[in-house]
Amino acid sequence: MAVAQSFGYFNFAGESGFSLAFWGKQLASPLLAASVLYSLKIALVSAVLSVALAYPLALWLRNPFPGSLTLGALIKAPMMVPGLVAAFLFVNLIAFHGFVNEALLDLGLIAKPFRMQNDRYGAGVMLLQVWKNMPFALLLLGGSVRSIHTDLIDAARDLGAGAWARFYKITLPLTLKAMQAALVIIFIGAAGDYSFQVIAGPTSVSSLAQYMYTVQHEFGQWNEAAVVAIVLMAVALFGSLLLAATAHILFAGRRA
Template identity: 30%
Template sequence: MNEKIIIFLFLLPILSFYILVWLYPLLLVVLQSFGIPALTTRAEGEYPTLTYYVTFFSTRYLDYLWFSFWNSLAAVLLALVTGYFTALIAFIYEFKGKRVFNMISKIPLFVPYLIAAFMWWLLLTPRGYVYDLLLHLGLINEQVKLANDPLGIGIIFANVWMHIPYVMLISIGTLKVINPELIEAARVLGANMRRTVRYVFIPLSIPGILASLQLVFISMFGGFSVAYILGASFPNYLSVRIFEDAAVLYKWSFASVGAVIYLVTSLVITYFYSKITRWGLKV
């Protein structure tokens, strides 16, 4: 039997699985966004239409998409800075209780998103521990809302907390492959720790930093649970609007348009990010 046929037969089960559980439902969503509810049946008067897309780009749906983007970007930058430098400190210095610290820092990895969202909702609402602490320190006043607020502050808090461990794990892996001789050479040449971090650790950590940025951003950008619990009624993440259109308002075509736009936006962001990453690594 031809070798290519054997390979195809081995791959056929997994290809069939992906077609049935991913490609076919995706095709149905795309068709639904054009007003076609099914492949096999079509009621009288049901023809492909761009009406739902026109409505999407001419109404407040774009505000949901923009809010999803900038809120996710703000959260990922905070998680990236906090997670990387925390990993750097844990990598460079030896201190008592380091093993316990490493264990505690991984706790968010085992907390479901929905549970974490409720936890931060309790902390950030009035009378919550974090809210009361910030109020006592004079950093906020009683008019400020940290949960279900139009700026998405609560969403940022929760997303940063949940994704710091991912950044730390990727950063630690990147730091461990740095040649120790480069660090030693920097010290021999008189570089203090601050200059060593600036000119040795950070430049050689760029691959890990970029990988963390992409993975964490896509996770936040497409998230639902945190935005649903901690977000305001408007603006909020596009994923929440898609849920409301599908499960509350039964506007299946509008929900499908939102899903298609979400997917296309994620693919475009990933494409340009990959281009920028390759350019940055070459430089």
């Protein structure tokens, strides 16, 4: 239905009929291009950072130690927090009179509060995405890391392989499927995010989800919003496939 609507059918604001005008208008829009680039940046950085942070934690928690179960549960706690709630909590921390600014003022480190919310680079959104998605990556990678036989790691150590060699040539190839799954799922979720962007994102550029809502809600252009929806799905699909393929090329076949 979304595809058909993008070509003029199911038109809620006029006569229905085949038309390329909606695609032509949106593909020529600099706002759509900016939203695509912004969403790609947020999704790519969020996915890569989440996986990069989850790997050392998965290796650390591989062998149980006193308190490891409790620590693992605490690390996974953000998965239980809805995205919109997390965004509001984050704003409470970084607002002009939020916890961070007030603490810095009390410590005498700054003379007056400074603005951290809605930064133009989307750093706050990426921080929220990593905080929310890293535990999910840890959940996937942790199970994959624990499935590696200890004898294999010990044999590599006995043959003189250092910590980096064991990780790069044994752990990475054997956990590649889990890494690809984490990258793809986090990328798709971050590319289509709305709640983090609308609360903590920059005001100078919109994510694709936010831009789609604006086109429909503020301008009443259902057909053009459908175009943006198709573009968003295409970005999520091809971006995740490219990310997974890149991971495979870089890390597959590295086993010693």
